[in-house]
Amino acid sequence: MKIIVCVKQVPDTSGKVSVKPDGTLDRASMATIINPDDLNAVEEALNFKDQFGAEVVVLSMGPPPAERMLRELMARGADRAVLVSAREFGGSDTYATSQILASAIKKVGLEKEDIILCGRQAIDGDTAQVGPQIAEKLNLPQVSYAADIKKEGDYLTVKRMLEDGYMRIRLRTPCLLTCIKELNEPRYMTVQGIFDCYGKPFTVFDYEALKDDPLIDPATIGLKGSPTNIFKSFTPPVKGSGAMLEGDGKETCDKLAGILAAGNLI
Secondary structure: OEEEEEOOEEEOOOOOOOEOOOOOEOHHHOOEEEOHHHHHHHHHHHHHHHHHOOEEEEEEEOOHHHHHHHHHHHHHOOOEEEEEOOHHHOOOOHHHHHHHHHHHHHHHOOOOOOEEEEEOOOOOOOOOOHHHHHHHHHOOOEEEEEEEEEEEOOEEEEEEEEOOEEEEEEEEOOEEEEEOHHHOOOOOOOHHHHHHHOOOOEEEEOHHHHOOOOOOOHHHOOOOOOOOOOOOOOOOOOOOOOOOOOOOHHHHHHHHHHHHHHOOOO
16 A cells, blocks of 8 residues: 655745745745645554554655755655656746646555645635545545545545534545544654664666656646746835734723724724
8 A cells, every 4th residue: 555645845934934026936046944744644644554554655746955854754654755856847837737637646656545635725726626636636535634544455435624513424445535623633753763764775766767658748737838828926015013002901901992092993
């Protein structure tokens, strides 16, 4: 049994976000973190490893420095990592990204009991599109917003979060699930894990490694092959600092009412 987890290195949104003239993010100039929802997907894969002895493969598309992120995930317990990296893939939107990742998953190999896990969405785009698009391109059953996952032979029972409650879905493997933060609490790296991660298999798939797959069409990958056009990207202005009002309840309410009235808010 193998679990492939798609992860993404995203800009640290607590810092300054830089944008290139073509409208894409200048990722090389920004501090990066592991996409938070993807950590929940990795943790669920590690839970399956603890329970069923599954092999955990972490897969990411990004520039060469993303190796550091993948090493950290192997230090948390993943067995091996695959980085998909090539200039031809740069600037891909969700459609193109899902094609490239689907091709990489095919090259890793997908067997009857295997599962693909993704985070619900990435904090830099917030589209929640890549996971479902991968499933469509691999012709796999999928469930998004997984809040609980139970394995029963070749089937999974998934508790899916809705806006007003939950629904339970039973599906056969192989399949793809997207995970939400309510699913689990991600573990930390261990000292032994940090030592071990540099001895675990690390593979890079470049354009040459994937180009024979029909999904890797130069007309539909990379910036030029992406149907999404960016109209404008910018860093939101910094909000003004707040003000603390001191005093008892009535005094504070009177001050607040005066401030709101001065601003024509009441």
